[in-house]
Structures are given as C-alpha cells and as structure tokens.
Amino acid sequence: MFYVNDYYRHDEIIELAHQLIQIPSHPGVPHQEKDVAEFIYDYCGANGLEVQFQEVTGQRKNVLAFLRGSGTGNSLMLNGHLDTITPYRMTIDPFNEGVHSGYVWGRGAADMKGGLASMLITLLAYKRAGITPDGDIIFAGVIGEEGKSEGTECLINSGIRTDAAIVGEPSNYQYAIGHRGLEWFDVIFTGKASHSGSPDGGINAIEKAAEFIYRAKRDLYPKIRQREDEFMGVSLMNIGIIEGGLGQSTVADSCTVKIDRRYIPGETVQSVMQEYQEILDDMKEQDHQLHAEIRKSSANDTILSHPPLVTPMTEPIVHAVRSSIREVIKREPQITRGRGWTDAALLKVYAKIPTVVFGPGDIRMSHTESERIAIKDLINTTEIYARIIDNFCIKDKIMEIENPPWEY
16 A cells, blocks of 8 residues: 655645645636646646646646556546636635635635645655556646636547546545536527606516516426436526616616526436426417527537536446545545536546546535635545555556445
C-alpha cells in the first residue's frame, strides 16, 4: 500500500487550496479561468509533472497533468472544474478570508478548488515517491462546469479516454453513481404594449406567463413527482426567473419564464420539452391571443446535451471508490442520490468512461455566503484518491475484485 502522507506535508495542501481560492474564476472575470489554469500549469511544471494546456474558447483553457503509467493496467482521470459561481452576497472575503477554525474559506473552497488541490497533491505525491502506476493517471482541470461545460465537452471531443474517471465534486464522504440530467428552457410570451390607462388595447404577456405557470404547477408537477429512479430520486423542475415588462404603467409586451428541469432515465430532452408544449397548445385552443414558444436556453445550449449519469454498480471503479473511502473513514460509505448535475454524465454518456462523483467537502457549503472546506476533508480525500489509484490502477488489486461480493 502506498502511504500518500509520507510524500507531502499537510501545510502544502492547505496552502495550495488557499492559493487557488485567491484567484477569481467566476463569470465576469476577464477570460474567467485563464489565471487559475496558468497557476496550475506553473505549479505542475515546477513540481516536475508533465502538463499541457488545451485551448477551449478564446483565452479560456483546460489544463491537463499526466502521471504516465507502464501501459499494463487501468488508466484513471481525475476531473475537476476551474470555474466558480460569482461571489455575490458573501459574508466573508471571497478570496482572502484565508485559513482558520479548521477550514479554508472562500468562493470555490468546496465547489471545487479544494477538490483540485486534493487531486494535484495526489499526483505530486506519486511523482515524489517515484511510483509508476500500471495505467496513466490524468488530471483534467476543465472550464465552464457551472455554465455550459465547454471544458469537458472539449476534453471529450479531443479524444482523450481513460478506463474510468472520478469527478471531484464535494460529496461529504459519500459517492454518486447516478444523478439527474439537466436542461434549461425559456418559455417566451409575446404580447402587445399599451398604456395601463387603456389596458384593453394591449395584450399582457406577463398574465399569459402567469397562466402557464399555474397550469404547469397544477398539471405537470404531480406527474413529474411520480417519476423516480433508484440512484437519482424523483424528477424535478424549478421556475427560476421571470423576466418581462417595460414599466408599471405599460402593459407588458413580452415575458420570459426560465425553467430548470432535472430529468431521469425514461425521459428525454424532447419528451420534457413536449410536455411544456402541450400546456401551451392547450392554452392556445382557449386563448387565440396567446403567442408563445419554448426553446432551450442559450445559457447552457451546447453541442452535447446534459444527460443523466448512470454508472452501474458492477463497474470496478465503483468498487475501488467505495472500498477506498471505507478504508479511510472506517465505515461503509453511502451512495448519495440527490446531488446536482455534474460533468460526470458527459464523460459516461459521450466518452463511455465509467465515472463516479467523489470529492472533498460538504456539498451544503457549495455556493453559500460563507463557503469553506474542512482541512481534514482535504487530507482524508487525498488519502482516498491515492487508495483509489492503488485499488484501480494496480493489476494485482484489480484481480482481487474481478468477482467481488457486490453489496447493494
């Protein structure tokens, strides 16, 4: 067994996580992830790791680091995103709150610069130990996961493949082998403007949108909630934004309802979209002034859709993750069934790479006003990642689990 703690100091991972947090990479930052990608590139190079950029869009780029194997065993990708959400409404300094009370604080601490730090330190420890794994270990720091996932889409289209992957989203010592698909829709209502003193001369698009929302809640919510998957939970929808109107004294000539739809196997983007269209068609039969259309939101409309993640329990990587977590925390880890969408689905569906979601931190801290990650989680997860490599990428270990007593 490789003992990762023998090859790095705990203050190294704390400092690395802090340094990554100090580099803003949220929407609105010029070239968004460019600076943090360049920091990781320089960090890997200074520590003797093979590293390269992968151009994605403009000056935004993925950064890839490699620990080359002998080519005789399984390869593994450690995938993590470089971007964060914006630091709005934070009650701490989002970039320089620092380290105290047993935590590293700031935007992206949990989601997921802490995970990036654990992955990088794991590779660095193997490098320092002079260990050559049987298969390649690839670190993929990707852009855009909080938006369109352009980074992992580019990674897939480039042809990079491994025998399995870990996506390092915070999971609180649980792991995910399934999660819902994600699609965003805009339902656009077009009316006719007029002065509010003579509203009959106009067509109020906001009122049409309100009727649509009422019908969706009355007719569609109950159907959606009846659909359930063992590893994902129930199908979901959320109306996140309503935009419309020009002023209080003007009948609104436009209104857009923005919907977040989380769907499960048995549903498709087309079937989900059709259910909203059926509501609109029924409304049009009763209201000939209704002009409305539904389309995929440009905010996350990419070449690849955002499907559900389904990784079978029988995949060796699932056993490797599960047993590695158990070895460190000394209890049976749970499968989490209610997490949000991740790039793991792209890797599994489009690259055919069996993928598990597991990373340091508590997902309840993600996107919060006082985001933070426990130092002990960074250290424990680094040990778990090393054990996953040992359990999955070492042939003797794989032979041990070819016929495991699978527990469900």
